[in-house]
Amino acid sequence: MTFQDLNLVAPILEALQQEGYTTPTPIQQEAIPIALAGKDLLGCAQTGTGKTAAFSIPILQLLNEAPQQGHRKIRTLILTPTRELAIQIGESIAAYGRKLPLKHVVIFGGVPQGPQTKALKDGIDILVATPGRLLDLMDQKFINLNDIEIFVLDEADRMLDMGFIHDVKRVVARLPKERQTLFFSATMPPEIQKLADTILVNPEKVEVTPVSSTAEKIKQYMLFVEKSNKKKLLVSILRNDAIKSVLVFTRTKHGADRVARDLHKSGVPAEAIHGDKSQGARQRALGNFKSGATRVLVATDIAARGIDVEALSHVINYELPNVPETYVHRIGRTGRAGASGTAISFCDTSEEFDDLKAIQKLIGLTIPVIKDHPYPMPEPGMVNIRLPKGKDVVKRTDANIVSQQRPQRHFNKHRSGKKPS
Ligand code: AMP
Numbered sequence: 001m002t003f004q005d006l007n008l009v010a011p012i013l014e015a016l017q018q019e020g021y022t023t024p025t026p027i028q029q030e031a032i033p034i035a036l037a038g039k040d041l042l043g044c045a046q047t048g049t050g051k052t053a054a055f056s057i058p059i060l061q062l063l064n065e066a067p068q069q070g071h072r073k074i075r076t077l078i079l080t081p082t083r084e085l086a087i088q089i090g091e092s093i094a095a096y097g098r099k100l101p102l103k104h105v106v107i108f109g110g111v112p113q114g115p116q117t118k119a120l121k122d123g124i125d126i127l128v129a130t131p132g133r134l135l136d137l138m139d140q141k142f143i144n145l146n147d148i149e150i151f152v153l154d155e156a157d158r159m160l161d162m163g164f165i166h167d168v169k170r171v172v173a174r175l176p177k178e179r180q181t182l183f184f185s186a187t188m189p190p191e192i193q194k195l196a197d198t199i200l201v202n203p204e205k206v207e208v209t210p211v212s213s214t215a216e217k218i219k220q221y222m223l224f225v226e227k228s229n230k231k232k233l234l235v236s237i238l239r240n241d242a243i244k245s246v247l248v249f250t251r252t253k254h255g256a257d258r259v260a261r262d263l264h265k266s267g268v269p270a271e272a273i274h275g276d277k278s279q280g281a282r283q284r285a286l287g288n289f290k291s292g293a294t295r296v297l298v299a300t301d302i303a304a305r306g307i308d309v310e311a312l313s314h315v316i317n318y319e320l321p322n323v324p325e326t327y328v329h330r331i332g333r334t335g336r337a338g339a340s341g342t343a344i345s346f347c348d349t350s351e352e353f354d355d356l357k358a359i360q361k362l363i364g365l366t367i368p369v370i371k372d373h374p375y376p377m378p379e380p381g382m383v384n385i386r387l388p389k390g391k392d393v394v395k396r397t398d399a400n401i402v403s404q405q406r407p408q409r410h411f412n413k414h415r416s417g418k419k420p421s
Pocket of ligand 1: 020021022023024025028046047048049050051052053310
């Protein structure tokens with residue numbers, strides 16, 4: 001199938017050609033005809049599937065079919081959880097709609113509202129917004145949603161994770177009852193299903209790459225390593241020049257800063273990106289990463305949500321996420337648009353083994369463990385036994401061997417990559 005087969009108008013086809021898109025992705029093939037037909041849509045798709053274009057393209061075409069006369073009113077609202085995603089959606093609309101006379105504005109918090117309200121005053125067709133700033137500007141009467149014809153709720157499950165679900169409901173309550181709604185979520189936890197049931201009318205459901213099926217083209221590896229050795233292990237991995245562009249995930253903002261700082265000290269240039277950085281600093285770090293000027297970007301999950309770098313070769317989970325779906329989101333940052341990617345995860349088995357089990361249950365596979373690395377740690381139920389000459393062998397703790405407190409020469413080749421001397 002080509003984009004021509006989707007009955008798109010020439011200006012959009014030309015813009016897509018300029019973007020270098022030849023074939024619609026599965027979500028685009030299914031969602032574009034549904035949206036063009038004016039139907040509600042429930043799209044189960046994660047970032048990286050081409051879902052932004054799947055909703056942006058039909059919206060552009062529908063709005064262009066009935067252009068506005070006089071002062072423009074906001075006819076489409078796209079609600080998305082993070083500033084980075086909002087900016088990226090804005091860029092997509094600008095790209096796919098570059099040959100159409102439609103206007104859009106992107107609004108998000110953390111920056112002065114002046115330039116945003118000024119842009120809104122001029123009249124626009126499409127508004128891309130994060131929930132907090134939208135409600136704020138609505139309360140100040142800079143925005144009203146009375147003329148919305150199409151409403152997109154993007155990354156609904158992430159809205160829930162980030163505590164925005166109440167804000168989303170407040171926004172929905174202000175929308176006209178008669179409208180088209182396009183609803184996207186990577187996962188469908190019960191609360192999100194309930195929200196979808198209340199805001200969609202007879203939706204068509206489109207599901208691609210369910211979150212539990214991690215992209216097959218991504219190679220995944222698990223390295224057991226003590227927390228105190230993670231820094232050294234990361235440095236040793238990043239010294240490998242074959243790693244061209246890598247996103248390192250930490251659980252906390254503080255952790256992201258610390259890892260970036262430690263890498264710097266060890267001679268591996270890196271930048272950190274998280275919610276406590278100013279918008280300018282985040283954009284700069286992202287720009288450097290996208291252009292290839294920065295090879296290593298350390299990020300928290302929320303900050304990384306909108307990062308879209310096609311050439312990303314590696315993702316490293318410095319810490320495992322405690323929400324298993326987050327693992328799928330993280331590793332989905334690599335291996336995009338047909339490229340292959342590698343995801344390496346560090347697991348301190350004394351603290352993160354339950355997280356690993358939850359991830360493996362969700363994705364339905366056992367992630368291969370690399371034992372041959374400089375700072376190995378045994379899996380739970382096993383201990384490292386120090387042998388003469390500093391060689392370790394891994395033994396079961398229940399094998400009476402620990403209590404003997406003396407070196408054992410017995411070698412369990414299924415459990416250890418090292419031979420005793
Ligand atoms: P998304 O899932 O919307 O974040 O898109 C993931 C990436 O795929 C973005 O970099 C898009 O520019 C790219 N993309 C979207 N649709 C296509 C397509 N049909 N062909 C090639 N790349 C695409």
